[in-house]
Amino acid sequence: xxxxxxxxxxxGTALAARWTAAGxxxxxxxxxxxxxxxxxxxxxxxxxxxxxxxVPDHAALGVLAAIGAGGGTLxxxxxxxxxxxxxxxxxxxxxxxxxxxxxxxAAAAPGAHxxxxxxxxxxxVWAAEEPPVFDGAPLGVPLCGDDPGALATAGRLVTDLGAxxxxxxGLDRAGLAEAASAYLIGLWAGGADARxxxxxxxxxxxxxxxxxx
Numbered sequence: 001x002x003x004x005x006x007x008x009x010x011x012g013t014a015l016a017a018r019w020t021a022a023g024x025x026x027x028x029x030x031x032x033x034x035x036x037x038x039x040x041x042x043x044x045x046x047x048x049x050x051x052x053x054x055v056p057d058h059a060a061l062g063v064l065a066a067i068g069a070g071g072g073t074l075x076x077x078x079x080x081x082x083x084x085x086x087x088x089x090x091x092x093x094x095x096x097x098x099x100x101x102x103x104x105x106a107a108a109a110p111g112a113h114x115x116x117x118x119x120x121x122x123x124x125v126w127a128a129e130e131p132p133v134f135d136g137a138p139l140g141v142p143l144c145g146d147d148p149g150a151l152a153t154a155g156r157l158v159t160d161l162g163a164x165x166x167x168x169x170g171l172d173r174a175g176l177a178e179a180a181s182a183y184l185i186g187l188w189a190g191g192a193d194a195r196x197x198x199x200x201x202x203x204x205x206x207x208x209x210x211x212x213x
Contacts, residue, residue, distance in 0.1 A: 001153070004047025005029065005054055006040050006063055010123035011082060012054030015161070018126060022160040031055075041070050050078045050153055051112075057083035057094065057101055064108040075111025078150040080157070081174075082118035084181045091186040093179060100175035102144065113150035116174035117143050117158070119181040122188075131162025134195065142168035144177055 001024050005012045008030035016026045029043035044051055044067045051074060055063050060083055067074070085094045085101040095101055102116040121139060125132050132139035141158045143165055145151045155165035168177060187194045 001025070001049035001156075002046055003027070003050045003052065003157075004043035004045070005052045006043055006060075007052075007054030007056075009054060009056075011118065011126065012052060014123045014126035015052065015054070015082075015118070018161050019157065024157075024160070031059075041067050041072050044072045044074060047077065050080060050157060053079060053081045053083060053105060055083075057085040058088070060101065060105060061108050064105065068109070073111070074109040077112050078147075078153040079105065079109055079112040079114045080118070080154055081105050081114055081116050084119050084178055084185065086182060086185075091182055091189070093182055095175070095178065100171075100178055102171055102174035102178070106171065113145065113147035114171060115143055115145035115147075115150050115154040116168070116171065116177050117141055117154055119177055120184060126161065133162070139163040140166040142166045142177060144168040144171055144174040146170050 003019055003024050003026045005016050005026065005028045008028055012028060016028045020026045027038055027043050027046040029038045029040050031040070040063050053060055060081075064074070081102045083101050086092065087094045095104070099107070100116070102114055106112065106114040118141060120142070121132065125139065141163050143151055143154050143158070145154065158165040184194045187197070
């Protein structure tokens with residue numbers, strides 16, 4: 001697949017390296033074309049199969065607006081949003097009380113098929129040489145989106161990383177993923193092993209019931 005990555009930070013760079021190793025045609029871009037060799041518009045044009053939004057959350061809407069102003073369009077494309085919208089220097093969501101960042105990206109890129117993904121595992125997990133496996137099980141990556149084709153594309157990208165795509169509901173649930181990510185970041189920052197608070201529910205374990213504890 002042809003994948004364009006908006007952003008040259010740790011997460012975007014790590015995912016780009018893994019997808020390239022898996023045989024995909026990846027172009028990474030940054031705000032400074034001198035650093036990456038390509039600008040955001042170049043990556044958007046390159047990503048005919050998928051575009052990953054991996055710029056800082058506070059810059060995402062501006063980047064998309066600039067791409068549109070330059071004549072670029074993401075209509076009909078799979079756009080994967082991996083941002084976690086935090087107020088700088090805090091663990092508070094900058095989108096609190098309003099649409100999720102994924103929904104704002106969808107509004108800023110009319111016609112694009114937005115999928116929320118890659119918010120739970122930090123860049124270091126993807127930068128490791130081995131596929132992300134914990135306690136013998138591949139890492140699960142929740143996907144939130146409304147378009148079946150885009151979800152299938154995002155699912156293939158997850159699988160090619162050695163991870164497992166997990167159905168996370170529609171785009172209206174992306175805000176929950178963002179909030180959960182912010183909370184987990186806070187646990188990690190405090191030195192906790194966040195995996196210990198997320199027990200596996202198996203066939204021999206009672207599953208939670210909606211609306212009950």
